[in-house]
Amino acid sequence: MIPMPKGTHGKRMTPSMPQHNNFPMHRRSALARLAAFSALFRSSLAGAATQPLLQSLKPSPRMPVLFVGHGSPMNAIEDNAWLRSWQAMGKELMARQAKPQLIVCISAHWLTQGWQVTAMAQPQTIHDFGGFPQELHDVQYPAPGAPAIARSLAQEIKVPSGDRLALDTSQWGLDHGTWSVLKPMFPKADIPVLQLSMDYSRPPAEHFALGRQLHALRSRGVLVVGSGNIVHNLRATRNGAGPNETYDWGREFDTVVQDQIKKGQLDQLHKFQSLGAVAQQAHPSHEHYLPLLVAAGAVRPDEMPRFFNTGFQSASISMRSVLWG
Numbered sequence: 001m002i003p004m005p006k007g008t009h010g011k012r013m014t015p016s017m018p019q020h021n022n023f024p025m026h027r028r029s030a031l032a033r034l035a036a037f038s039a040l041f042r043s044s045l046a047g048a049a050t051q052p053l054l055q056s057l058k059p060s061p062r063m064p065v066l067f068v069g070h071g072s073p074m075n076a077i078e079d080n081a082w083l084r085s086w087q088a089m090g091k092e093l094m095a096r097q098a099k100p101q102l103i104v105c106i107s108a109h110w111l112t113q114g115w116q117v118t119a120m121a122q123p124q125t126i127h128d129f130g131g132f133p134q135e136l137h138d139v140q141y142p143a144p145g146a147p148a149i150a151r152s153l154a155q156e157i158k159v160p161s162g163d164r165l166a167l168d169t170s171q172w173g174l175d176h177g178t179w180s181v182l183k184p185m186f187p188k189a190d191i192p193v194l195q196l197s198m199d200y201s202r203p204p205a206e207h208f209a210l211g212r213q214l215h216a217l218r219s220r221g222v223l224v225v226g227s228g229n230i231v232h233n234l235r236a237t238r239n240g241a242g243p244n245e246t247y248d249w250g251r252e253f254d255t256v257v258q259d260q261i262k263k264g265q266l267d268q269l270h271k272f273q274s275l276g277a278v279a280q281q282a283h284p285s286h287e288h289y290l291p292l293l294v295a296a297g298a299v300r301p302d303e304m305p306r307f308f309n310t311g312f313q314s315a316s317i318s319m320r321s322v323l324w325g
Contacts, residue, residue, distance in 0.1 A: 056149065057220035061098045064325035065218070065303075067226040067295040068181045070108075071313040073129050076180035077136055081243070082319055083184050085309050089323070090185030093223070101221030102146055103186075103193045104214060106295065107177030108228035108288040112197040115159045115210065116166040119150035123193065124173035141179035146192040153194070157213050160206040172197070177227040177291075191223075198290050204270040207290045211297020218298065218325075226295030230257050231318035232288035233281060243311030246318075253282035254318045257292075261305050261322060266296040299324045 068086070075082045093100070109128055110116075125140045147169070154165040174182075178195055198207060214224050231250045238245070246254075253275065260268050270293055272286075273279050283289050309319040 057101050057217075057222065059219060060101070060221040061219075062325060063098070063100060063218040063221060063223045064093070064323055065224045065226075065295050065298050066324075067228070067292050067322045069229045069309055069317070069319035069321050070177055070181050070227050071229065071317050071319050073132060073136055073176045073180055075313075076139060076176070076183060081311075082309055082313070085321075086181055086184035089308065090187075093185070098221065100191050100223035102149065102217075103143075103182065103191055103223045103225055104196055104217070105174075105178045105182065105193060105225045105227060106196045106198065106211075106291040107175050108198075108232075108291055109175040109177040110172055110195060110197040111200045111287055112166075113199060113201065114161065114163055114166055115157075115199050116168045116172075116197040117150045117153055118145055118172055118174075118193075118195045119147045119154070119167040119169050120145050120173070121147055123195070125179055126173045126175040128175045139179070139183070141174055141183045141189055143174065143182065143186075143189040143191060143193040146194055149192075150194055157210070159199075159210065160202060168197075178225075181225070181227055196294070198287065198294070200287055200290070204272070204286070204290065204293055207293040208267065208270045208297040211294035214294070214298040215300070224295055224298045226291030226293075228288040228291035229317050230254055230289065230292060230320050231282045231312070231316065233284055233316040235284060236281070236316035237314035238316070239314060241312070241315035243313070243319075245315050246312040247281070247315065249278045249281040250312065250316055250318065252278050254312075254320060258307070258320065261296075261307075264301040264303075266299055266301060269293055269296055295322075 071082060121144065122142070123145045125142070127137045127139075150167060154167050157165045159165060172195065174193060174195055178193065182193065183189070214222070218224065231246075231254050233250075236247065256275065257269065257272070260266070272289060303324045306323045307320060308323065309321045311319055313319050
């Protein structure tokens with residue numbers, strides 16, 4: 001069994017995992033299984049939006065998909081360019097004719113054995129970090145949950161292991177990967193939020209395939225938000241670095257991912273480990289990259305991306321964010 005990161009519940013996780021591109025003997029069979037899962041995912045997705053519990057979500061124009069580079073937790077309370085950009089994005093989305101009825105957020109900070117979804121009526125605000133000022137620990141984001149919809153999703157979403165999506169009714173809530181970006185965007189906290197966990201032990205391609213199941217929910221007023229970072233190496237941070245300062249490996253990795261997104265090659269994003277040493281430097285552990293894969297899975301290849309927050313924080317954290325739709 002591949003070990004899980006320490007502190008799956010209630011603490012910030014620092015996973016140290018084997019890479020998933022080292023299975024050459026099983027590559028063909030794994031790809032065949034993944035193709036079968038993808039077909040199953042698409043068929044189950046088509047039915048998901050017609051389930052009785054999901055009928056509480058009214059049909060709507062297709063909601064966009066967001067991937068947000070969240071960076072330091074302090075971005076949630078500091079008056080900086082990142083925060084102001086999130087505030088502007090929230091105003092833009094709320095000014096559209098169709099507003100989100102529900103947000104499904106995939107945060108880099110909730111890693112579990114198997115996939116889970118929050119299913120409590122009032123998810124707690126989790127301060128899963130240490131060493132920050134009390135002001136940050138005092139932040140609350142009291143958005144309601146949606147337990148009935150969570151139960152419906154748990155019945156419909158198929159995970160690659162063949163298990164059901166598990167319901168978390170009490171252990172987790174909204175961690176800082178979720179509330180640090182949603183609070184600036186939707187400060188009223190009146191849109192229900194479900195948080196979807198990630199199983200770090202599974203290959204990156206399965207996270208993309210799981211995201212494909214979220215696509216149909218977009219036509220039921222569901223805003224899909226992935227929160228992580230395209231480059232995330234805390235070992236290489238440099239205090240005081242400007243937004244255009246980064247390492248050669250950081251620039252290269254960020255550019256490769258940007259180009260794939262621009263070209264609509266979303267199904268290639270999961271192959272990031274083929275970049276070798278550059279990928280390893282960009283992601284000593286890749287939990288901050290996985291939310292991009294889930295979010296990209298919910299996007300149609302012909303949807304045009306729009307980038308924002310395209311700089312770096314502390315030289316080794318890409319804040320590049322993407323809006324599709």
